[in-house]
Amino acid sequence: MAGREDRVARLADAAVELLAEGGMRALTHRAVDARAGVPTGTTSAYLRTRAALIEAVVQRLADLDRADLAVRDLPTGASPPEPGPPLDAEDLDRLATGVGALLDRWLTTGRTRSLARYACLLEAVHRPELRPVLAHGTGLRVQARDLLARAGAADPRRQGDQLVAFVDGLLFDRLVGAGTLSAPASGTPESRADLTAAVRALLRAFTGR
Template sequence: MSARTARVALLADAAVRLLAAGGMRALTHRAVDAAAGVPPGTTSAYLRTRQALIEAVVQRLADLDRADLADHDLPTAPTGPAPALGPDGLDHLAAGVADVLDRWLTAGRDRTLARYACLLEATHRPELRPILHHGSGLRIQARELLSRAGAADPHRQGDQFVAFVDGLLFDRLVGAGTLSAPPPGTPASRADLRAAVRTLLRAFTGA
């Protein structure tokens, strides 16, 4: 990692913490300088505009998400022809997705809140939508996996799978699920998430 890349990552991580704590209104170049512990003007020197700052945050979130998927042995990119996924493969997939979701509710909670803050900002500022395109990669991966699992309509169902998983995450983070679901970071939480994901996979594939 180059010195510039490392510094931008440091600034982006500080921006993520600010977004998680106070939303978009908390995100300023001066606030990032203070949160990152760098001299005033550093963030402006590396990321001159607010849009450049948001782009750096989104890229950092995408990089960390990919690392989490790789750590849990989940595909991070389409792999072309691959063996079909049987019931054991679907169970492994459900368990992996559940582990990642539970991580995003605990150690990665700030990142999840920051991502939602960026998405909400894009509903008011359409020019930001192109920089949030990294979510399309998850849809491509989901379509490929469901195709291997024998889903009837993997393109449509892949998109639905991502929407379901994202909704499950949101519900556990800020919705009614915060009251009724097992506490994040516990075996019960991972088991509950795994059961939910596995139920959807069964519905899509008939497994």
Template sequence: MTARANRIATLTDAAIELIADGGMRALTHRAVDGRAGMPPGTTSAYLRTRQALIEAVVGRLAERDRADLAAYDLPAGPPPPTPAPRLDSGDLDALAAGVAEVLDRWLSTGRSRSLARYACLLEAVHRPELRGILQHGTGLRVQARDLLTRAGATDPDRQGDQFVAFVDGLLFDRLAGAGALSAPQPGTAASRADLGAAVRTLLRALTGS
């Protein structure tokens, strides 16, 4: 990573924490400078406009999400160009467990990133010029379609999109919805087991195995 890339990563990580703590209204260039411990004007020198700052934040969120997926042996890039092996029931068990590990991480040590991610998405609803940030989620849908194809789903394109929507909804419910009131404490084995059971139930419904 270049010196410039390192500096932008530091600034965007600070911006993520600001958004998580105070929402999008807390995000200013001056506030990012302060949170990052940088001299005034540093953020605007690298990311001149608010739109550029938000886009950089979303890019950083996507980068760190991909790293988490890879850490738990989940697909983090485009599907292979050649057909991959078919997934059996044991593979789906492992997939559900891996997804549960990542979700639990995003609810515990990665909670700030999850809050910032949803805040950015809501900002894009009201600002059409930011809708491009939604493209960062398309890669997950491509991966899900490929996985469900390999698992024998009858309509993998549609069901892959449904799978991603379900997982995203599960995360949101545990993060900010009523699920946060009754679900096991994030960061515990009970949380991971509960999340894994939910994901595995859906995979079984979509694939029959």
């Protein structure tokens, strides 16, 4: 089983590169074979249909995102068994700093993955079953709601959803270039500070802290 999982992950990583470079039109079984450096027919043997290939990519993107979130001590999408301790202003500062650093990484070393994710999100418009996995699912929203409740937000359920949407919007804005004329260059301390400030401002507006 581990061998199959490793091979599918390798194929999915090759597919991610193709999606980032050429969008959905670039994603074919033969193209994935070539990019992964495997014999022709390998991708179709493991992922028989185009739908299966896309689903494998979506799952791979979600798995990698969760790994990043876990490493940076950010919400991972697993519902907490019970509310955690109250959060103070310093906790929210650390949260904003972590989110800012993560976003900057997804704009630089993780840019290929981010581009592929948005290509798949467009596909998910026509395939709703992909959305919960690709858009970080409901779990991350649950975590955001929990964090805001612990920080004293007035409406943590609604504001938690808005926080996730805001962070995703920041990433998209910088990724497609809409905000790059005025924003610092990605991969710099200034970029991380700017992203952190944006997230912190929203947390402050929600919590008064």
